[in-house]
Amino acid sequence: MRSLINAIDNLPLIVKLILCIPAVAIVWMIYRLCRSLEKSNMVGVVLAVVLVFVGIPFMWLVDLICILLSGKVWWID
Numbered sequence: 823m824r825s826l827i828n829a830i831d832n833l834p835l836i837v838k839l840i841l842c843i844p845a846v847a848i849v850w851m852i853y854r855l856c857r858s859l860e861k862s863n864m865v866g867v868v869l870a871v872v873l874v875f876v877g878i879p880f881m882w883l884v885d886l887i888c889i890l891l892s893g894k895v896w897w898i899d
Contacts, residue, residue: 823856831894838889847882848874854897866898 830853833841841849851874858866873881888896 823860826856827853827860835889835893838893839886842882842886842889844878844882847878847885850881850885850895851877853895857897857899861899863899869898 830849841847851870854873855867855870858864858870885895888894
């Protein structure tokens with residue numbers, strides 16, 4: 823799982839922005855779930871699973887803004 827997290831963290835900015843498109847934003851949801859599982863953060867795991875089903879309509883916009891401002895997605899870790 824660590825290799826997946828590192829691979830996504832090391833992507834170029836333009837690829838990260840492309841992954842914010844609503845149709846493929848599920849990549850960031852899976853990324854959040856993997857980060858929380860790696861750190862054994864059960865609150866993060868539950869929140870990530872809920873966001874997979876509920877957060878898709880608006881989380882792509884949050885991801886887009888966070889990537890533009892800081893270069894990475896926001897998460898509770």
